[in-house]
Amino acid sequence: MSDAVLVSTKVNGDVVEFACPTDEVLMDSLRDRAGMNGVKEGCGTGDCGACSVTLDGQLVCSCLVLGVEANGREIGTVEGLTEDGKLHPLQEKFIEHAALQCGICTPGFLVAAKALLDNNANPTETEIRYALAGNLCRCTGYDKIVRAVQATAKDLRKSKKR
């Protein structure tokens, strides 16, 4: 039996409160208590990146964060990428470039790719591959994912210039 603590956090800008067992990882809190099922579990040990979220703007594996650590902090999940039901440019490009098959890795890739583009508007292919090295995909062979991220970066740069 584990103690539970009241956790008050912000998920994609909305205040969320829940009683959290102290040994529960944030990945499970987000899925089971905050309804963010876009957070996926691949390995549970930091290797696959399917559970990627941002914690106070920093990209992390939510399987390696305790739910209680989120108290007073802000979390971003893949659900926060869409605005008023409109897909994020990265999501559009993933579809266009067929950068997914089964899709379990996709939310993690999207969150990690967004974190990259937020810091680097014009990443090289090598930079993209390094930035996404913590995300595993067993279906696509990665190439289409890299192309989708490059295409998004290009579009975002164009729309910023305008």
Place this chain on the structure above:
Amino acid sequence: MRYESPATTKEAVALLAKEKGAAFILAGGTDLLVRMKMGLAEPDLVVDIKRIPDMNTIKTTQTGFRIGAGVSGAQLTAHKAINKAWPGVVEATHLIGSDQIQGRCTMAGNLCNASPAADSVPAMIAAGAKAIVVGKGKRRTVPVEKIVTGPGKTSLKKGEVVEAITLPKPAKRTGDAYLRFTPRTEMDIAVVGVGISMTLERGVVKKARVCLGAVAPTAVLVPAAARALVGSKLDDAALNKLVAACAKACNPIDDKRGTAAYRTRVAGVLAKRAAKIAYKRAGGAA
């Protein structure tokens, strides 16, 4: 399991000292949470140090840098002055895991987890880093090479916490480097790691420190390897002596990542390469 996130080192130490059951410090959690998931660690108390302001900052001091024990790899990588002073230490820490892991992992956690293959440790030792250890009512400064005593074992006493890692201000014409060998360039565990720092005078190595990782139960500082470099301009004779000294210091295991013979061989190759990088960074002509 109880979870506490104290606001001061003193409170953290008091919590740890008082606990009768299994107490663990939580820094980035990238080792601890994996061990909990695997059932290898079953804490009764977890003390999260990331809300202690003193442990979350990097300070430039008169003698060098003080890196709080909660500072993540990403924070370290973003620090311009440390990149300039000790690029090898930054590189080594940056090698830990993915961007996701970098957002959380700490040098102090890498050290206290006491894996023989921890990447930041040989680089810290080569740079002459020290750990500020705080226990109940006392504080001591310990060279990093004195912290780990064996795989998974440290010299820290019950209730003791590493509050910060310090790096000295590098002497003029000092350079450092860290190289590791892994089959995959990212997200892999070192088969061998080598950290080297050196200080030059008119192109001649005056001082050096060479530390090997993943080739013995702990990272090993190799004075004979440093002596091989001192007095030289990194000519072939000195580099060959360096290789021989490194090979002699290796006491590796055979495992799925590499045989003992292979590790011993690679240690010399990497030491040579790292020495050349450190020499160039120290301002020596390549």
